[in-house]
Amino acid sequence: MSETETMAVYCGGITKSYGTGEARVQALRGIDLEVHPGELLMLVGPSGCGKTTLISVIAGILDQDDGECVLFGQDLKQLSHNQRVVYRGRNIGFVFQAFNLIPTLSAAENVAIPLLINGMPMDKAISRAFECLRDVGLEGRENALPSQLSGGQQQRVAIARALVHNPRLVVCDEPTSALDHETGRRVMDVIKNLAVNSDRSLVIVTHDARIFDFADRIAHMDDGRIEKVERNN
């Protein structure tokens, strides 16, 4: 078994640019990165350094210009558009900075969405969503609309939604930036305790230094490059 096949994520020489001509912006300039199974890796760096672009490539929602991105032994570029969409639906969970919960759906319905996308019947999906919401400490709030929940509760709903279908990789974009310090740490506790296990890896984009201690490794980015990767003790 090759090294890339044992990795959760293997990125080799990834480049990505936006625009053309004089407006061309080089967002990624040859990224080499590995994420190990069961690892929580944080991507940190100043705004505009390419963190979000890299996480988008890793999550398979953005095509790199060059280089190789392999998830659990699967090179995403080898997949057709539809195959990649299906692969993403089964293997990747998302947590967004702005939560991105559908305002007209209840917490349980929001959580059930990845299962519904994967073809699970509504009643089973809702039942599983209830379990996940209980796991993130939201028992009794399953039928609440997002507007009836606090910021921390909404992010916990988003975490439940990212985990409900047991993805092998969870990508989080600034999961605590919209939360106060205490709430942010509680949310990270939930992520660390529920999301990370030997079969699942997490990649978190953040510039919130208050949560760096939750990471197993921290990759520092600047100007489209990984400056250094340090292990957290």
Add this chain to the structure above:
Amino acid sequence: MFRIALKMLFGDRGKYLGIITGIALASILMIQQPGILISIFTTMYSSITDIGLPDIWVMDPKVQYIDDSKPLLDTQLYRVRGVKGVEWAVPLYKGSQRVRMDNGETVNCSMLGLDDASLIGGPAIMIQGKLSDLHQPDAVIVDETGAKGRLARPSVTPGGKSTPLQIGDSLEINEKRAVVVGIARATKTFQSQPIIYTTYTRAKNFALSERKLLSYILVKAKADESPQTVARRITKETGMAARTADEFKSMSLWYIIENTSIITNFGFVVLVGFIVGAAVTGQIFYNFTLDNLRYFGVFKAMGATDRMLRWMILLQALLVGGVGFGIGAGLVATFAAATKDSSDLTLKLNWQLLTGSGLAVLLIVLLAALISVRKVLKLEPAEVFK
């Protein structure tokens, strides 16, 4: 995911109601105006429809539509009866007579003089009395709308309620007395005049000043002959125009279409309804999609296929189309039902009209969905991280 799509739609109540209202208004315009047009067309040949028994109408070759009757000599009836394939042929007088009311006012009425013996051409539905009562002296039958409307007895007090004509009431037609022996149901005529039925002989008395009074000869073809064949034979042998009932209806209809701008005017309103409906619905539906674009992006990122997203948007569009059309058609149908007994021009709905307008609404919502689907499919899922 379809339930999710519907919940997203219902959740944005303002836009949902806006789209429904837009489609309902478009539906109303696209159903109501053609409904009136159908009603006008129906009245154009109502006499032909109401007189259902004969297969063939024989007339002067110059006749262009049902109300354009040109009198024939009574002897023409015997010539027609002599044509091979004719089972029977009876005379019909169709003309306009003035009825003098108790208060001195006169009302123009359409008079139908039926064959004295058979009374063929009489009303199919009698509300009061019997058709055979026309054999009584001075007898006439009046249509229900006329009896309740223009021929109703005026109140003796100014502004008072008029009294509908009843059996036993008398009328003065061309200074001759007529007695109402029945009230019948008849399709309204294009001129919306009251209809008076009487016998052919009595009709000649009421219209004494006219020399030739035979308007049409109503013919039944023998069972083993097709009406078209017999009609062609009558034309060939008598020189008169003989047309099947359907041909005569069609001819009457085309006369109006060709000699008025009715289709253009009604068609313009229908077109406006379609354009307004498409613009309003398309705009609001597109805005609804734009408002939810971020969430469609989330679905895409989470693995929703293009096909799934297409169906979600299509379902939303079809649902608002169905509900909006249902409300619009329902309102028009309610209005049509409420005014069906009115003496004025009423709405007529038929399955062809509802199918046509339904298809137009379907086209509107499909266009709206198409624009929205394009936007969603072009959306990069990576946008959700921005």
